[in-house]
Amino acid sequence: MAAPKDxxxxxxxxxxxxxxxxxxxxxxxxxxxxxxxxxxxGEDKFKEINEAYEVLSDPARRAEYDRLRRTYAxxxxxxxxxxxxxxxxxxxxxxxxxxGSFFEDLFTGARDSTRxxxxxxxxxxxxxxxxxxxxxxxxxLTVNDxxxxxxxxxxxxxxxxxxxxxxxxxxxxxxxxxxxxxxDGAVLKVGDHARLKIEVAPHPRFHRQKDNVVGRLMVxxxxxxxxxxxxxxxLIGDEMMVKIPRHTNHGRMLRLKxxxxxxxxxxxxxxxxxxxxxxxxxxxxxEDDALYQQLLGHHQEAGGEIRAPx
Numbered sequence: 001m002a003a004p005k006d007x008x009x010x011x012x013x014x015x016x017x018x019x020x021x022x023x024x025x026x027x028x029x030x031x032x033x034x035x036x037x038x039x040x041x042g043e044d045k046f047k048e049i050n051e052a053y054e055v056l057s058d059p060a061r062r063a064e065y066d067r068l069r070r071t072y073a074x075x076x077x078x079x080x081x082x083x084x085x086x087x088x089x090x091x092x093x094x095x096x097x098x099x100g101s102f103f104e105d106l107f108t109g110a111r112d113s114t115r116x117x118x119x120x121x122x123x124x125x126x127x128x129x130x131x132x133x134x135x136x137x138x139x140x141l142t143v144n145d146x147x148x149x150x151x152x153x154x155x156x157x158x159x160x161x162x163x164x165x166x167x168x169x170x171x172x173x174x175x176x177x178x179x180x181x182x183x184d185g186a187v188l189k190v191g192d193h194a195r196l197k198i199e200v201a202p203h204p205r206f207h208r209q210k211d212n213v214v215g216r217l218m219v220x221x222x223x224x225x226x227x228x229x230x231x232x233x234x235l236i237g238d239e240m241m242v243k244i245p246r247h248t249n250h251g252r253m254l255r256l257k258x259x260x261x262x263x264x265x266x267x268x269x270x271x272x273x274x275x276x277x278x279x280x281x282x283x284x285x286x287e288d289d290a291l292y293q294q295l296l297g298h299h300q301e302a303g304g305e306i307r308a309p310x
Contacts, residue, residue: 004072007052007065015066019057026053067151067161123187125197128178130208133200134236134261136180143194144169181211181264206235211270212260217242220281224248234259234272242274250278 008015011025029049033042055061126139146169152159154166162168174190182188184200206213213235223230227246233239234256242254253275260270281288 004065004069005052007056010048010052011056019059022053022056026057064150071151121192121195123195123197125199127199127201129201130203130206130213130261131236132178133182133208134180136182137178139176139178139196141174141176141190141194141196142171143174143190145172145193179264181262181266183264184208203235205233206272208261209273211263211268212273213270214273214275216277217254217274218279219244219248219276221278222281224250224276224278232274235261244276248276250276252276 008017011022011029013021013025017025026049030046030053031037033045033049035043035046038046055065122143124141124143126141128137128139146167148154149159149162149166149168151161152164152166154162154164157164172193174193176188176190176196178188178198182198184198186198188196188198190196200208206215208214217230217232219230223244225247227248228244229241230244231239232242237259242256244254253273256272256274258269259272262269
């Protein structure tokens with residue numbers, strides 16, 4: 001296993017240097033080796049300085065880096081004089097948790113690119129409303145990113161980092177964008193960290209039919225007979241007046257264009273479908289009884305045929 005890069009040496013500071021000293025050293029070296037000053041010859045040095053500062057300026061990353069250096073030193077000490085030229089475990093950037101971008105080359109030649117990842121991707125679920133389907137939404141997701149312990153790799157039952165489990169779970173928070181028109185049961189991939197399954201909650205007024213929303217519209221018999229307008233609250237937006245044609249029968253479907261759900265990934269929207277359900281006005285007065293009795297006298301048709309349910 002090759003020795004780790006010495007970021008302290010790169011920034012020309014002591015291992016016990018405080019944050020202010022590290023910042024001052026970085027600024028001094030960055031000015032000295034900036035490509036605008038040193039030309040192309042200083043580009044590599046400038047990159048090394050920035051890489052070192054990104055690690056040492058972050059307390060958590062610096063602590064992780066220091067632990068890795070100590071682990072390397074301990075392994076070297078244990079194998080000294082044994083005649084072996086390599087240790088049993090090879091480091092991988094997978095072992096480095098969220099520090100992969102900074103520690104990619106920390107142990108040169110250590111990554112086995114042919115070794116498949118054995119980490120499973122957890123699946124979480126979230127329930128959203130039909131209104132959120134119509135407009136899209138953002139949900140907060142926190143997952144435990146389980147990684148191999150970079151200190152003991154499961155070989156030390158007294159490891160202070162993992163308690164001997166060999167794995168460390170680090171919570172990660174994501175703001176997941178749920179696109180408009182998403183389907184119930186759809187699964188969104190959250191990077192390489194998790195899968196998010198979408199569940200759409202039942203709605204009290206509508207049910208979904210592909211990109212359409214379907215509901216029952218209660219209409220009084222007199223309005224259905226002579227025509228009129230009734231107030232309707234769509235899935236999204238303000239209350240609106242819907243025209244009821246005269247002689248509207250029970251079960252007639254009214255279609256309101258473009259008031260349904262968006263087709264995922266497009267600007268096309270479905271419709272709002274309203275099935276007319278007739279009901280008598282309330283309260284039903286004796287005068288109403290007399291009027292309907294008079295109406296019955298004008299019509300011989302009493303119904304009675306049987307039809308299959310819709």
